[in-house]
Amino acid sequence: MSEIFKKHITKFAKVSDDEFEEIKKFFDMKEVAKKENLLEEGQICRHHYFVLSGLLRKFYINEKGTEQTTEFAIETWWLTDNFAYENRVHTEFYIQAVEKSTILYITPDKQEKLLKEFPVMERYFRFVYQRAYAAAQKRIKFLFSFSKEEFYFQAVRNHPEFVQRVPQYLIASYLGFTPEYLSEIRKRLLS
Numbered sequence: 001m002s003e004i005f006k007k008h009i010t011k012f013a014k015v016s017d018d019e020f021e022e023i024k025k026f027f028d029m030k031e032v033a034k035k036e037n038l039l040e041e042g043q044i045c046r047h048h049y050f051v052l053s054g055l056l057r058k059f060y061i062n063e064k065g066t067e068q069t070t071e072f073a074i075e076t077w078w079l080t081d082n083f084a085y086e087n088r089v090h091t092e093f094y095i096q097a098v099e100k101s102t103i104l105y106i107t108p109d110k111q112e113k114l115l116k117e118f119p120v121m122e123r124y125f126r127f128v129y130q131r132a133y134a135a136a137q138k139r140i141k142f143l144f145s146f147s148k149e150e151f152y153f154q155a156v157r158n159h160p161e162f163v164q165r166v167p168q169y170l171i172a173s174y175l176g177f178t179p180e181y182l183s184e185i186r187k188r189l190l191s
Contacts, residue, residue, distance in 0.1 A: 001029065001052045005104060008050075008076045012127040013120045023121065026114040027104040032056075032097040038105075039095040045084035047105040051075050054101020057170060060093050069173040072098070072166065078128055098170065148177055149185050156189070 005027075006020050015023065032038060032054065039045060041060065049056060051073050058071040058079055070093070073079035084091040088108060106114070115122050142151050152175055156163050163171060172182040 001102060004052050004076065005050060009121075009124050013124040015118070015120055019118060019120075023114065023118055026110045027106050030103055030105065032101045032103060034097055034100050036097045037094055038097070038103075039081065039091055039093065041092055041094055042090055044088060045081045045091045046088075046107055048078060048080040048085055048108075048111065049073070049095065050078050050104040050106075052102040052104060054103070055098040055165065056095055056101060056103070057098050057174075058093050058095050059173065067094075067173055068176070069170055072162075072170075072174070074162065074165075078132070098166065148175055148181075151175055152182070152185055153189070 002020075002024055005024070006015075009015055009020070009023070027050070029052070038047070038049060038056070053075055056073040056079050057069050058073075058081070059067045059069040062068045071079060079095060081091040081093045081095070083089070084093075085108060111125075115125070142154060146154060152171075155171070155175070166174075168182055168186075169179040172179045175182070
């Protein structure tokens with residue numbers, strides 16, 4: 001499993017085998033059951049999660065009492081409530097395993113020590129955050145540029161394997177509409 005993480009790091013930064021063995025020590029690994037919450041609203045956000053296998057989602061419960069999914073994380077993606085993690089404050093989000101998952105996680109203190117001992121990891125995390133920021137910008141553009149239907153078609157076109165993997169009610173939650181409306185859109189797409 002650690003080879004997945006090593007391969008991901010080396011996409012953005014050069015680390016030797018010996019350095020990687022030391023870097024690994026800053027992280028803990030955990031098996032997470034399907035539908036298990038790693039973070040719940042009101043808790044202090046104490047971890048940044050890296051998905052080795054499986055699928056996580058981040059969501060909040062809106063004023064109508066409905067879950068609103070804001071992000072997903074599949075293999076080699078990171079997920080946390082960045083604001084709450086960086087500021088060590090209570091979160092407004094939940095992070096939940098959609099599938100049985102294996103994750104690495106790190107605390108803010110350990111991450112700070114990691115960056116001091118291995119400055120090359122600053123580069124790695126800079127690239128991780130840049131990619132996450134770029135993805136968020138693209139999602140915002142799609143939200144403002146496309147109808148909900150077009151947004152769904154873009155998701156199907158650009159990430160068909162992801163759309164097949166994620167339960168439809170969660171896709172609907174992510175796109176901001178009801179599962180029934182998504183069913184109607186899918187019927188039109190297939191006809």
